[in-house]
Amino acid sequence: MTKLNKHITRVYALFAMCLMCTGPGYGGAQAKVTQINKVAMGKYQGDSNIENLDIKENREIVGEDIKTLNNAVNEIVEEVKNKKNASIKLQENNNIKGTPIKAELTAYSDDPRSQEQWGSQTAMQTRTRIGVIAAPKNVPLGSKMYIPELKNYKQDGMFNVEDRGGAIKVKKDGTYVIDVWVPSHEEAMKFGRKYTTIYLME
Incomplete structure (x- = not known):
């Protein structure tokens, strides 16, 4: 469109030059040239504004499309990541050679408000620390338990049965x-x- 407008402007200019060469009508020809140039420039500027508006609108549309595409890609990546994590978790659980037990997990600390008078000493005569749990008496002291639910607390999920409780x-x-x-x-x-x-x- 811009190239076409430039060609039109050149045609108007050449036409004006021809009028200027006519001799006696030089003054009137000059006025016509001025008028023609104004019309040509006005048309060119108008078309340029339209083109700029179209470019701006197109950029906005493209920007929205890119944003939508990015959101869709992020959702797909997140879904794949979640499925991968679920698959890893399932595989880890399948590789565990242990007896599954339905459990209710609670927590305690060395604070007297959390337990009785034992402080940091366990029923196994060891010290309390991360990875120590108290289990019912039918689970021998020194046993190990795998607790997937607590892997965010202890990375390998393995806990030692070293304590008891009322x-x-x-x-x-x-x-x-x-x-x-x-x-x-x-x-x-x-x-x-x-x-x-x-x-x-086991």
Whole structure:
């Protein structure tokens, strides 16, 4: 469009030059040239504004399309990531050679508000630390349990049965109450109760 407008302007200019060469009518020809140039320039500027408006609109449309495309790509990437994580988790659980147990997880700390008078000493005569849990008496001290639910707390998910407790028991429906040691009473309160499946390692 711009090239066409330039050609039109040149044609008008040549026509004006021809009028200027006519001699006696030089003054009138000059006036006509001025008028023609104004019309040509006005038309060119008008078309340029239209072109600029079209470019701006096209950029806005392209920008929206790119934004939509980016959102769609991000959603697909997130979905693939979630499926991959779920697949890894399933594979890890399938590789666990242990007895699945339905469990109710609670938490305790060395704070007297969380437990009795034992402080940091466990029933196994060891010290409380991350990875220590209290389990019902039918689970031997020194046993290991895999708790997938707590991998964000302990990366490998493996916990040592080194403690007992008055409320640590097997419920009538077969659910094992498991107490997980945490560093503070506040964390124990925040932990709440979690219902999940754990694995008694063989």
